Amino acid sequence: MGMPGGFLKYERRCAKYRPVKERLTDYREVEVYPPEDEVVNQSLRCLDCGIPFCHSTGCSLSILIPEINELVHGGRWREAYERLSSVNPFPEITGRICPALCEASCTLSINDAPVTIRNIEYTVIEKAFENGWVQPRKIKRRAGKKAAVIGSGPAGLAAASKLSGRGFDVTVYEKAPAAGGILRYGIPDFKLEKWVIDRRLDIMKKEGVKFETGIRIGKDVSASYMQKNYDNIIITTGALHPRDIRIPGREYDGIYFAMEYLSSSNEYVCGSSENLEIDAS
Ligand SMILES: Cc1cc2nc3c(=O)[nH]c(=O)nc-3n(C[C@H](O)[C@H](O)[C@H](O)COP(=O)(O)OP(=O)(O)OC[C@H]3O[C@@H](n4cnc5c(N)ncnc54)[C@H](O)[C@@H]3O)c2cc1C
Incomplete structure (x- = not known):
């Protein structure tokens, strides 16, 4: 323990938001992350408690949070990155948009404010990118097997990354024009700018993962073709159907499902569509 x-x-200090006046003029990320020395101070708030609930029950990826905090306050950023990426394929995504149940489970939050775990994660991974530590892996042993992943949301990308690391020859199929699933078409840029996804996709491509976009499996390509051509098929097609609500007034104009609005506004913001289909302003 440091x-x-x-x-x-040290009191809890987490990311702040950019001033509203500035945010009104663009669609960019709103969080401004604390500087490195502040992040180190924040990591010193970790109790290194006997049962780290953050790691054991709070985090669905079981990130080794107390160990990473220890490495951060020791200035061992590269090791912190390696420890983080050993269980999390995309820390730059979770560091931005994870609801951080780890913080809700932090022992310190029993009678104080929790450690800023998500901000620490963000700083570790962005520092790793800055220093060129995040590189395509050199796959030593090829499995001699072909795997298809259907759907390129976070579940599909994580599966593709894992299989590629195990030496599979991986192809990801996506019906939308670009990969990313809800990361790209649901979550707005103010939380997750799309270059963050593209930066990771480039690394995966350099590692050998192939992406076939604009192809709907089951329509453009048959299931029997997939079965003939791949040793393994992983279906990660997400939950596409919105849940309607039956309440008085539901039939009024101007009521949309979230994804109807978000997909069109995300396409507008990234420039692939010239018009906002639904203007909420
Ligand atoms: C509006 C919104 C905001 C959210 N915000 C957050 C957040 O801030 N933080 C957070 O942690 N979680 C958030 N979530 C939840 C998170 O986005 C989802 O849990 C996550 O995206 C699920 O990942 P997935 O890979 O299973 O599915 P998806 O991301 O839905 O990806 C499935 C992909 O499969 C593709 N596909 C489907 N059928 C086919 C087919 N037949 N052939 C080829 N491709 C196909 C789809 O086009 C899609 O790209 C949010 C969800 C929504 C809807």
Whole structure:
């Protein structure tokens, strides 16, 4: 443990938002992350408690949070990155948009504010990108097997990354024009700018993962073709059907499902569509 009682010395300080006046003029990410020395101070707030609920129950990826905090306050950023990416294929995504149940489970939050785990994760991964530590892996052993992943949301991308690391020859099929699933077509740029996804896709492509976009499996390509041509098929097609609500007034104009609005506004913001189909302003 780096500093017993670090939480008494340092208060929780997390990312701030850009001023509203500025945010009104663009669609860019709104969070402004704290500088590196502040992030180190924040990592010193970790209690390194006996049962780290953040890691054991809070995080669905079981990220080794107390160990990463220890490495961060020791200035061992590269090791922190390696520890983080050993269980999380896309920390730059979770570091931005994860609801951070780890923070809700932080022991310190029993009677104080929790450690800023998500911000620390963000800083570790962005520092790794800055320093060129995030590189396509050199796959030493090829499995001699072909795998198809249907759907390129976070589940499909994570499966593709894992299989590629195990030496599979992976092709990801996506019905939309670009890969990313809800990361690209649902979550607005103010939380996750799309270059963040593209940066990761480039690394995956350099590693050998192939992406076939604009192809709907089951319509453009048959299931029997897939079965003949691949040793393994992973279906990660998400939950596409919105849940309607039956309440008085539901039939009024101007009521849309979230994804109807978000997909069209995301396409507008990234420039692939010239008009906003639904203008909420
Ligand atoms: C509006 C919105 C905001 C959200 N915000 C957050 C957030 O801030 N933080 C967070 O942690 N989670 C958030 N979520 C939840 C998160 O986005 C989802 O849990 C996650 O995207 C699910 O991943 P997935 O890969 O299973 O599915 P998806 O992301 O839905 O991806 C499935 C992909 O499969 C493709 N596909 C479907 N059928 C076929 C086919 N036949 N052939 C080829 N491709 C096909 C689809 O086009 C899609 O690209 C949000 C969800 C929504 C809807």
